[in-house]
Every structure is written in structure tokens, then in C-alpha cells.
Amino acid sequence: MGIDGISQKVLTDSLRQMxxxxxAxxxxxxxxxxxVEYGLTExxxxxLPIVNSLADFGNYYKSIIEQN
Known part of the structure; x- marks a missing residue:
């Protein structure tokens, strides 16, 4: 089982690094x-708030670019 749009290798490498x-x-x-189950450590x-803020900014910036 994987995540759509992410290869098994990239997912495995990312989880190992985290x-x-x-x-994690x-x-x-x-x-x-x-x-097996993966989760976030403390x-x-x-x-999470930092990552969510970056994602929000990325979505905002993408909408600005798409308008131009």
C-alpha cells in the first residue's frame, strides 16, 4: 500500500529519514x-503548525501565480 503520486522508494526513504x-x-x-504503523513523535x-503554515503559503502563492 502506498500514497498516490509517491513512489514506494521515495516514501520509504522519506519515512526512514524522518x-x-x-x-516519526x-x-x-x-x-x-x-x-506496521507509522506515526509522529512529540x-x-x-x-505540524510550521508544516501547515508552509502548505498554506504554498497554496496561496500557487493561486497568485495561476492568476497571472
């Missing part, structure tokens, strides 16, 4: 079939 940076964690349920959660 875990290395202390922003991985929980392995040790089940068959295999099941540090990752604290970054």
Missing part, C-alpha cells in the same frame, strides 16, 4: 500478514 531525525516512529505488530507533532 525516523532518523526523530520526527514505526511500530511493528509482528503479525501475519505483516503489519517532536514531529510540534512541527
Amino acid at each position: 525516523m532518523s531525525d526523530g520526527l 516512529y514505526r511500530h511493528d505488530y509482528h503479525e501475519q500478514p505483516p503489519r 517532536l514531529g507533532t510540534k512541527m
Whole structure:
């Protein structure tokens, strides 16, 4: 299972980097079939307002460009 528009390699590399940076964690349920869950650490959660603000600005800026 993946995310539309993102290759499995890019998703895997991004998750590994986020875990290395202390922003995300991985929980392995040790089940068959295999099941894992990813989530944000406390540090990752604290970054959400910043990331959301950047996304808002990106959407705003895109709308300005599209008007021209």
C-alpha cells in the first residue's frame, strides 16, 4: 500500500529519514500478514503548525501565480 503520486522508494526513504531525525516512529505488530504503523513523535507533532503554515503559503502563492 502506498500514497498516490509517491513512489514506494521515495516514501520509504522519506519515512526512514524522518525516523532518523526523530520526527516519526514505526511500530511493528509482528503479525501475519505483516503489519506496521507509522506515526509522529512529540517532536514531529510540534512541527505540524510550521508544516501547515508552509502548505498554506504554498497554496496561496500557487493561486497568485495561476492568476497571472
